[in-house]
Amino acid sequence: MSGKQSISGFENFFDSTPMSIIVVQDFYKIVYANKAFFESTGYPNSSLGKLNFFDFIHKDDHALIQERIKILESGGKPETSMQIRIIRKDSTVAISRISAFDITFEGKESRLLVGVNISAEPLLEQSPELVNSILDTLTKHSELGFWVDDINDHTVFINDRLCASLGYTFDEIQNQSVTDFLHPDSREVYIKTLRERTEADIPSSSYELILINREGRPNTFRVVGSLLNDQAGNPIGSVGFFTNIEATKKLSLTVSVLNKYALFSRYKDLSSFWENVVNDLIEIYYADGGLVFLDGETLAQKGTFSKNFNPQEVLEDLAKKGENVLYLQDNLSEISAEASSCVIAALHLNQLPAGFILLSSSIENLFYPEDIDLITAFSSQISLNYEHHFLYLESEEEREFVSVLLDIISHDFLNANTSVHGYLELLDQATGTIEPEKIKEYVSRSISVVERSERILQTVQQLTKIQRExxxxxxxxxxxxxxxxxxxxxxxxxxxxxxxxxxxxxxxxxxxxxxxxxxxxxxxxxxxxxxxxxxxxxxxxxxxxxxxxxxxxxxxxxxxxxxxxxxxxxxxxxxxxxxxxxxxxxxxxxxxxxxxxxxxxxxxxxxxxxxxxxxxxxxxxxxxxxxxx
Amino acid sequence: MATIYIIDDEETIQFLYKEGLTLEGHKIIGTAHNGSKAIEEINNLKKYPDVIILDHRMPIKNGLDTLKELKEYKLIAKSKVLFITADPTVKEEAGKLGVTSFIQKPFSIIKLGKMITEMVR
The missing domain is CATH 3.30.565.10 (Histidine kinase-like ATPase, C-terminal domain)
Structure with missing residues (x-):
């Protein structure tokens, strides 16, 4: 046990420090705690000896402690420092940075734990590295981004995850405002939220912001923001938890658009159908230009395209390559002078490429791989809907045609047969006794019925021609x-x-x-x-x-x-x-x-x-x- | 012998009924090309017909609609209706409205005459 320190005689010194100090034996049992520990946790001095180390550790951090114990049991050395959440007697949570050392206490191997309550002081007073470390610990299982501003809306902290998501380093973002990274559509929301926090006394709120990353790609975040106050309750900044919901949002909006146009018959004005589809897609994917080419026709177009742009050639290229989608970032001048990225997703009719939906943007690398997958899936589905609509109309027409034919057979010809049959019966019945005028009348009516049948047959032929032509x-x-x-x-x-x-x-x-x-x-x-x-x-x-x-x-x-x-x-x-x-x-x-x-x-x-x-x-x-x- | 009122939109068929049923000894007391006109006329007759021949497939007002009006004016109770249809679903509905005699086209005019004789016997 040589080399290990003893604390005997240091109790008075320990009681004078604001740091919490405890001694743990047998991994769990707290055998010593200083005055600051009792004050900060709210436990009475008399509880010493009854307290188990795990009693005041947040349950989500138990695994972390167990892991360290395992290392100690196997004779290894865990890292000296760690951040854990302490549960006070009143069930409130404090974040503590703890350093642990091996010592001998009252003749027995023990661990001396020294904790600093880092949540007790405003985050802003901590070093960026420490805050990042704490926030990283807090958010590591949730993929959350974390952004802290001071009262003047200058960035004080932003965690590594959010930095990576935006493509900037902390140094590049520090002291800048969130607004510097906002998509124009989000500025109003952000300013309104800030105003509500300070003026309308709404300290916490949840909202969506679109941030532009280093590559110029917009990303939508769900933000839970809250005011940060000092110990006197005065606002000193704000903190926001950022979750990147861009992929989910696009998926959800794309599915909504598909649902919106699921049944063409529900859509009243078919003439503007594709125009609406293009506008919706442009909005979802932040594109500038869009075009639908189908069955040899450009059905919708937004934006300016080059004179040399030939949709038929693009379609042939798509078919030749056997691809459902083309993602282009180079040599786009033949499509549009303004385009720096472009997605072309095939539309199929009768299972063959018959056209495409094109989305273009002046932003390079605008489309994420998952965007391209979604646009391709959208195009496949919308062309199925489109085809289904016309097949449905066609089948309705066919059904009406068959129904008319059956009706002609079951009504017109049946009536004609009944008439002719009846007149022949009368002629047969009255042979020899019937007046010549009557015979003439019956025969004449029978001929007239047969002639009408012939006209009906001609009409049936015409109907067949209509069906064909x-x-x-x-x-x-x-x-x-x-x-x-x-x-x-x-x-x-x-x-x-x-x-x-x-x-x-x-x-x-x-x-x-x-x-x-x-x-x-x-x-x-x-x-x-x-x-x-x-x-x-x-x-x-x-x-x-x-x-x-x-x-x-x-x-x-x-x-x-x-x-x-x-x-x-x-x-x-x-x-x-x-x-x-x-x-x-x-x-x-x-x-x-x-x-x-x-x-x-x-x-x-x-x-x-x-x-x-x-x-x-x-x-x-x-x-x-x-x-x- | 029965007195008969014919409701059928086809003039050639009406004429056939007249000729064939007269041959069987029946008397045609009126004809109409549609149900509306028929109800008005039957109500103005001095004596209700023994039998009303009613075709189902007619423009403006079909056989079933005419039948509903006939029932409304209590004419079904006063005359027997011979309903002409090939549609079994219509037959069922006509049955519910009080029709008991049906015939399907094409039919023999001679047999139709005999059928009416049976109906009024």
Missing amino acids: RKIRRLVYIKPLLENAIEMQKTLFHPKSINVKLDCQKNENVIAGDLLENVFENVINNSVKYANEEIPKIDISCQIMTVDGQNMVEIRFIDYGIGIPDDVKPMFFKRLSRGDHRFQEGSGLGLYLARVIVNSYSGEIRFENRVSDDHTKGTVVVILLPAGG
């Missing part, structure tokens, strides 16, 4: 199409005359397809069929107009026929309806087909009265179609 759209000049349709109807009704006045300009055009002529023929045919005059009169006019910001062409077919009651008007465009018994000549599908065709060209068809309050004075068929160039 509804997506084929092109620039269609209206006037020649109307002239053809008028001529066709004139031939059909010959020798009956038709008086058609056509008021359309030669260059008026729409985005539609070949089936538009069928629509015009059908509408003119109905006007002639249900005309009131000897020579049916039809006025046709075209007019360009703006509807909801879109250029449309309105084509009006005005007739002077028997008219359609207002309550019956909507029935005409529905399947199964000739609307009224007066309109029984056709297949009953003509105007339904017209509506399907016009709708497939993103247009509208409706009836109006020629004379607004009197349906008997004739009808106006109004067709609205998107204008061409």
Whole structure:
């Protein structure tokens, strides 16, 4: 035991020091404690001998002590100094820096522990190294950053972890203000919080700050900030615990955007869909520019791109490389003069690259690897949503088509069969006794039913054609199409005359397809069929107009026929309806087909009265179609 | 012999009913192309028809809607309804509204005449 010190005779000296001094034997048992120890812990002198060393150590520091004991038991030497949390008798916590030495006390091997209560004094009075060491101990399991400012908002301490996160050294940050590192969006929040602490008596608060790191990348931190007071209760600075939530925030916002656009049908204005997606992504990832290229078209663009930038070539490059994402930091001048970093994430249709989302920024290395992963995942998912939407619409159209076909079979043909079967039965039943006029009537009606069936079959063929060709759209000049349709109807009704006045300009055009002529023929045919005059009169006019910001062409077919009651008007465009018994000549599908065709060209068809309050004075068929160039 | 009122939107089918059922000895006392017109007319008849032939698939007001109105005006209690439909779900609902006789297209006009004879026997 030689070389070990004894404290016998030093008790009076120990009692005069502000440091807490205890002697521990058998690793746990406190056999001596000085006056400062009893004062600082709140235990009475009489508790000596009953106290166990672990009684006043914070439970989270027990492992640290156990580890040191193990070293001692194995004959090793633990580090002399350590910081531990002391639990006072009133359960409050004090941080203590302890130094430990081997001694002999009352003839027995013992450990002398000398503690300085470093939490009792303001942190600001400690050396930066010590505070960093304490804070590091406090925060080492939580990845917390720690930032202490004085009352003038100058940095006094910042722990190593937060320094590393920002990419600066302590020396570079010392004496600077937090505001020097703040993203402009966070300045107001920070100043407001500081003001609330001092003026509104809100000493602690939790808020988010975006700090810019050395590379210029913004990082969002969740901050729990609090005022630091001196022993007299006067504010001497503030302290903030910083947790970097950048990755979590981006993940959460990206998922929110995906959810927001999960169902395209929920999104009212599809024309600005991609523009909104780009704007949202730019905001989340602090980008400056963005672009969506899909199916050969640039669907949204924010920012300026170089003249040489060719999205199709970028897509081909992406497909050639077989990559889902490209992260570019060099040679970006071909994309944009301002861009210093750029992510290009593929959009897929039918499992093949069909486009991409591009995000660019003037900040070098803006995108973290996890950002790129998220943007790629976002692009994959949004293109699935996009594709799903159109497949859904297509399947709905197919379903309607099949349903109409089944309906035609189960209703129209069934009715036709019932009629013809019935008339044949009557002829059979009354053979020999039936009057020739009756025979003629039954046969004539049967022929008429069969002819109608044939017309229905022609309509079914047209429906099939619509299904096939509804997506084929092109620039269609209206006037020649109307002239053809008028001529066709004139031939059909010959020798009956038709008086058609056509008021359309030669260059008026729409985005539609070949089936538009069928629509015009059908509408003119109905006007002639249900005309009131000897020579049916039809006025046709075209007019360009703006509807909801879109250029449309309105084509009006005005007739002077028997008219359609207002309550019956909507029935005409529905399947199964000739609307009224007066309109029984056709297949009953003509105007339904017209509506399907016009709708497939993103247009509208409706009836109006020629004379607004009197349906008997004739009808106006109004067709609205998107204008061409 | 039954007095019959026909509600069907197709003129050719109406004519067939008239011819075929008359041949069987029945008397057609009225026709309508839709339910609304039929109810108005039946209410104005001096004597309610023995049988109302009601087609389900009609524009403006279908067979079921017409049936509800017929029930509302207590016409179902006064006349028997022969409901024409191929849809089993509609059949069930029509049954709940008091219809007991159904026929599905295509059918024989001769058999329809005999069926009505049975209904009023």
